[in-house]
Amino acid sequence: NAGVTQTPKFQVLKTGQSMTLQCAQDMNHEYMSWYRQDPGMGLRLIHYSVGAGITDQGEVPNGYNVSRSTTEDFPLRLLSAAPSQTSVYFCASSKGLTNTEAFFGQGTRLTVV
Amino acid sequence: AQSVTQLGSHVSVSEGALVLLRCNYSSSVPPYLFWYVQYPNQGLQLLLKYTSAATLVKGINGFEAEFKKSETSFHLTKPSAHMSDAAEYFCAVSDRSRSDIAGNQFYFGTGTSLTVIP
Numbered sequence: 001n002a003g004v005t006q007t008p009k010f011q012v013l014k015t016g017q018s019m020t021l022q023c024a025q026d027m028n029h030e031y032m033s034w035y036r037q038d039p040g041m042g043l044r045l046i047h048y049s050v051g052a053g054i055t056d057q058g059e060v061p062n063g064y065n066v067s068r069s070t071t072e073d074f075p076l077r078l079l080s081a082a083p084s085q086t087s088v089y090f091c092a093s094s095k096g097l098t099n100t101e102a103f104f105g106q107g108t109r110l111t112v113v
Numbered sequence: 114a115q116s117v118t119q120l121g122s123h124v125s126v127s128e129g130a131l132v133l134l135r136c137n138y139s140s141s142v143p144p145y146l147f148w149y150v151q152y153p154n155q156g157l158q159l160l161l162k163y164t165s166a167a168t169l170v171k172g173i174n175g176f177e178a179e180f181k182k183s184e185t186s187f188h189l190t191k192p193s194a195h196m197s198d199a200a201e202y203f204c205a206v207s208d209r210s211r212s213d214i215a216g217n218q219f220y221f222g223t224g225t226s227l228t229v230i231p
Binding site for chain 1: 122147149154155156157158159162203205218219221222223224
C-alpha cells in the first residue's frame with residue numbers, strides 16, 4: 001500500500017520563487033492536512049481539508065495556499081518563497097473521525113536561499 | 114484550545130534501561146491521545162493511541178503508555194531500551210469534545226529526542 005505520498009523529497013528555492021508540494025493518499029481518507037516541522041517547535045498545522053472542495057487554515061497559514069479538487073490530492077503552494085519557510089513539510093491524512101490516527105508522508109525538506 | 118507539553122527535549126538512556134518520556138495535556142475534557150515516533154529522515158509513525166477503552170495502552174516495539182486523568186498525563190514507557198529506539202517521539206492530542214471539523218485536528222508537542230547509549 002502506498003499510503004501518503006509526498007513529492008519532491010528535497011527542494012531548494014530562491015527567495016521569491018513559487019512551487020507546489022504534492023501530496024496524494026490512496027486510503028480514501030476525508031481529512032488531509034499539511035504541517036511544517038521546525039527544530040524545537042514540533043509540528044505546526046498549516047492548512048487542512050475535510051473533503052473535496054473544503055479547506056481551512058491552521059495555525060501558520062500565511063504564505064501558503066491549498067486546494068482540494070479530489071479526495072486523493074492535497075497540494076500545498078508556496079506563492080513567493082521566503083527563507084522563513086525553510087522547513088520540513090509533512091502531509092497527513094485520516095479517516096476524519098477524532099479517534100483515528102493520522103498517516104504521514106515521508107516529508108519534503110525545503111530550503112529557501 | 115488543546116495543548117500538549119513534553120518535558121525534556123532530549124533524553125538519554127543506556128541500552129537495557131527504562132525509557133520514560135513525559136507528556137501532559139491541558140484540557141478539561143480528556144482528549145484522544147497519541148504517541149508517534151519519527152526515525153531520522155522519515156515521516157511519523159503511530160506507536161499507540163488512547164481512546165478511553167483502557168488506561169494502559171500497549172503499542173508497537175514494546176512501548177506502552179498510561180493515561181492518568183488526575184495528572185493529565187500520558188507518559189510513554191519501555192522497560193528495556195534498545196539501540197533501535199533512538200528517534201524523536203511526539204505526543205499528540207485531538208479534541209474529544211468536538212464532533213465538528215475542529216475535532217479532527219491534531220495538536221503536537223515539541224518532541225523528545227531519545228538517545229540510547231550502548
